[in-house]
Amino acid sequence: MSRPPFLVPIAELAQRPGARLRVRLAGPLQVELSSARLTDDDVVADVTLESQGDTMTVTGTATGWWEGECRRCLETTGGEVTVRLSEVFEPHPTEGETYPLGRDAVDLEPALREALALALPLAPLCDEACAGPDPDAHPVGVAEDEEDEVDAQPATDPRWGALDALKFD
Numbered sequence: 001m002s003r004p005p006f007l008v009p010i011a012e013l014a015q016r017p018g019a020r021l022r023v024r025l026a027g028p029l030q031v032e033l034s035s036a037r038l039t040d041d042d043v044v045a046d047v048t049l050e051s052q053g054d055t056m057t058v059t060g061t062a063t064g065w066w067e068g069e070c071r072r073c074l075e076t077t078g079g080e081v082t083v084r085l086s087e088v089f090e091p092h093p094t095e096g097e098t099y100p101l102g103r104d105a106v107d108l109e110p111a112l113r114e115a116l117a118l119a120l121p122l123a124p125l126c127d128e129a130c131a132g133p134d135p136d137a138h139p140v141g142v143a144e145d146e147e148d149e150v151d152a153q154p155a156t157d158p159r160w161g162a163l164d165a166l167k168f169d
């Protein structure tokens with residue numbers, strides 16, 4: 001078995017409070033939301049670990065690639081996702097606030113997964129100007145029953161503009 005890609009040996013660092021270690025790590029991470037997911041491409045983390053005695057702070061960035069379905073045209077889209085990290089690792093972590101710190105190593109994977117999951121788009125768009133399904137590719141009627149058509153509402157319909165002009169004072 002290969003070593004987990006985001007595991008950093010810290011035995012020496014932990015004994016020198018104030019000491020810093022900059023590492024660049026890369027490996028695949030599985031992060032999946034209903035709307036988007038990380039691709040199989042490596043996530044690259046460029047972080048600095050700083051020993052604080054009993055705890056360890058980790059700051060830096062992580063970059064990955066995501067793919068998902070455009071909420072309007074339903075075609076596959078994607079892009080780069082970069083997150084800033086500023087996390088605390090300690091032997092007895094607080095759920096939802098800090099992450100576990102081992103004696104000899106720290107695994108950054110849980111922190112990376114969480115940060116990247118929060119950064120994935122909840123409603124992907126292939127392009128701000130995406131006009132929705134290509135009528136030729138999606139025969140009329142196929143998507144009629146779908147609930148999530150909120151975005152399909154035209155912002156301004158010229159006919160309503162004409163009605164607006166007919167306000168009764």
Ligand SMILES: [Zn+2]
Nearest residue numbers: 070073126130
């Ligand atoms: Zn689209």
